[in-house]
Amino acid sequence: MSATTVAARARGLLLLGLCLVLVGILAAAVLGVARSAGPVSARRVADGTGGPVDLRAVPADPPAPAPGPDASTGRVRVDCGRNAEEHYNQDNLVVSPGLPGGAHHTHSYVGNLSASARSTDGSLAAATTTCRGGDRSVYYWPVLRRPDRPAARPYERSAGHGNTGAILREASVAIEFLGNPVSKVVPMPRFLRAVTGNAVAATARDDSLVRARWGCASLPDRGTTSYPRCPPGDPITRTLLFPSCWNGLDTDSPAHREHLRFPAPNGVCPAGTFPVPALRLSLAYDVPAGAPLALDSFPEQRHGPKTDHAMFVDVMTDTAMARVVECLNSGRTC
Template sequence: MGRNTRKRRTPLATKAIAASAALALGGGGLIWANFYASAHESHHQTWGGNQTKAATAQVATISCPDVQQKLTNVPNAARRGVAMELSNLDRQITEAYNRLASTRAAQAKDPSFVQNAIVGPLKEKRAATIDRIRIDIQRVGGSFDNALKQLAACTTQTADQTTAGGNSDGQQQNNGGQQQGGQQQGGQQQGNNGGQGGDGPSAADFVDITKVAPNVLAKPNKTPNASTGSFTTRCGVNANQNHNSDNVIVAPGVTNGAHHVHDYVGNQKVNAFSSNQTFLQGGTSCQNRNDLSAYYWPVIREQDGTQEKDANADGGGKDLNVGKILVAQQAQIKYVGSPASKVVAMPQFLRIITGDAKAFTNGTANANAHWSCTGFENKVQLTDKYPICPSGSKVVRTFAFQSCWDGQNVDSANHRTHVAFADPASGVCPNGFKAIPQLTMRLVYDVPQPVVQADGTVKNAYAVDGFPEQLHKAITDHDDFISVTTGGLANRIADCINRGQNCA
């Protein structure tokens, strides 16, 4: 589980995500808050109508080291307790962000206010939480690196001092060989971060896709042993609005562990308290009743000034995710093969996270966002911008999950190292990994066309749900999956792909 799965980064791939950022599933990242609003303006205030207002003043940050990614050898018996403490670190960052953004008047009067009232207390809370993690690990005989205690301290930074965009801790780069381009989105631009009461999106987060040069890389050449088939499972678009803000993979047993709302299709009993046994009894929205897998992703909201039903709820308005939730018009879920080898069946209860819910602040190592428009998907994929599509074209989110498995574990302590991406040039899995059917998803949305106006506002803005300190950046898009099948379906999927057939 301590295997180094870092991929070789090509110059083009480096350029593509040079100013973007990747996942700290718990306890890390930069906290952002703007200071343009008046002292009497509520942090939870949203801009009226359907316009996202751009701010012009300086943005302040608090940088907290990532604890989650350092914990790669947590004993199984300690993982639930550690996950709850990592969730506490997330909650502490959210609370500090809210306090940073709601105390502008006090900060203006007292230069030491942020350090004394926010950063100092945050360090004390984090130190106590990290020590509880140590106790959880050592209680079951595990070893704890005392150097992790040094990760308690956070520092303040201005926008031009941000470390966002750097690689972190040797984690793998997750662009999956899908693209080479992308638009720059570093912290330097975040003085212009209006939107949801100052929490994004901003005018700088949108780009006219017709003005972006083609950037999609060619796919690897297929070898004679390639698995060329596909298997499509039809599970709907979550028209029944099965939503919650939990994340059973990252924060089992923690209500609102995600701090943002997910769409769920497939398994219908997925929440923070679900178990493998629950999944087997959960029912499914899929036409194939043997597909009990859980497929879930953060919702997209239209910034139209209306209040969604969760405006006063966790994951919604309380976590600064506001606006009307949009239901995808299409949700295609397809498993595809490997260009280099046959695939083995996915193991029961395999968990995979692709992309990074905190990619804006933690570097690009795990970022895997792909945004485009119908008619442009084979030419342009964006990592860190929301596309403005031409008339008649629709917004598309695509996900290409890790397609290599270590052959032993259905999860890992940081939810990353048990799976990996194949080499983007050859399609070959890293040493010690086996090719599995690659889960791909394509979500199509009909959204009003955003218009960046001369005064710095965005009419008809939309954004993905996220942790509040992530400012609703496009690069934070991510997707989650738990493989649950009955009746031999996992083997049938692999066999279909290996035979070169297209099944459904």
């Protein structure tokens, strides 16, 4: 073997040794970082935001605008129970009608007991309902889970897409229709579709569509778009307010938002729209202190609390809606 060949092999062995040393150093560094970081908490994995917010440290909301002389100051409450019937599915009849499983996460329903992706106006009008007084409207929202608890029921296991764990049952569900602080309201058209919130808020370019409001039952004057930390024994709340300025023409629109818009902070509706009853859903949950939470969502949204959203289909009869409007415009509580 020539001296040249021996020298070349020596250089090759030297380079290989250096590479092995560098790989070892890099691996040790990565391992050290991982160890120093410590374990990732279940809550951090669940909410994708780094943890809950102590609501007692959140500033109180600014006062609501004083009602004007033409305000509709009444309030109507509809009792539809709290889904004791276990009406759950992965459909979204407003956003993806005709597509079973189109939501990719599980929704909880009250009201119309037939609601599914295959629902039509006719099938909704003919169905039974959980609401007292016969309101057949559809009210629904994504479920809230405890990822530290196993899913035991079929409807808890059927969503997939990273939505796992036991579903937290609502301790209470309040459905209210409110008026407008500057104007009388006009009736909603039957079969109006409505959406509030942004299901893809975690990856959206801005928060313009975010309507999530999480809170604590004893602190109704403050809210957050994060999971809240509440005083001991205090239920966690979700409040979902729907747009209430209607274009006067359509019951739906291509993106399900153009026909219904939110009023300005002072209550004034955008030009070309008319105030209709403002739907507000208020959900409460009994959650043990420190329990991790995970809102059902699309996988890339990482269960982010600001992706909270809800949908509504008005199936009230024209007579029932007229009673709602009359109550709101006369300033009564019904």
